Amino acid sequence: MCRMSTVLDLVFSALSDPTRRAILTMLLEDDMAVTDVAAPFEMSLAAISKHLMILADAGLIVQERRGRVKWCQLQPDALRAATVWMQGFGQFEPIDLDAFEAFLAQELCQDHTDDRPT
Amino acid sequence: MCRMSTVLDLVFSALSDPTRRAILTMLLEDDMAVTDVAAPFEMSLAAISKHLMILADAGLIVQERRGRVKWCQLQPDALRAATVWMQGFGQFEPIDLDAFEAFLAQELCQDHTDDRPT
DNA sequence: CCAATCGTCAACCATTTGGTTGAATAACCG
């Protein structure tokens, strides 16, 4: 009867693409212009633009146009609902922050031009 | 060079479908046979079988065949990596368990036959 | 003003996704 969850649909499917996760990781460092986001990837600007729209639809980023450049800013609050949902399944234990730091370190030193192989 | 993250790909894309999330929620209560999982949904058994295979591929459930019935069991540990990844973006605040309980209560009283409209 | 830059739009394409049906396999029950 009610229906809900479209938010979770959008967030999880946005997160399911490695390119988009890489973009979010980049934005964790600082806000970026669309062109600069696209730079490390071996993919057209239009493709990155689409990815950014998907992230924006999910609420994971906000894009603010200033002059001719559009700035992308991470919106971590959008992960709240999804995190809450997932935590419900994870036997309620505290999150291991060290694990995330380690993962992030590994991901940041990666060569994105090699992403999405075939 | 390295490549990784296929795990996150699989988990997030498994979670991006409301039918699959509903199945996981059902399994939170108890292990279930495939046919029983399928019962509340307005969708063929074969379709549910596919969903379960996707969940199994992501490691979110394990399926053990006993006789002619195949039991599905939630595997919450598979959410670990994804939870860790997401927590990294959520300004590191503690998880609100009450919010999850509330969400779950809402979701459990739902009519699944009304899922996936058009 | 003109040219270059930033980003999106539109059309197109191949692949994946989520569903269907009907037949096939396997195990159980009487």
Added chain:
DNA sequence: CGGTTATTCAACCAAATGGTTGACGATTGG
């Protein structure tokens, strides 16, 4: 054995996804 139950397989389909290219509209700077 033979029928029923449980589940998957295979073929098929429509729609969504992720990418391309080229043209376009805005904005900026010389």
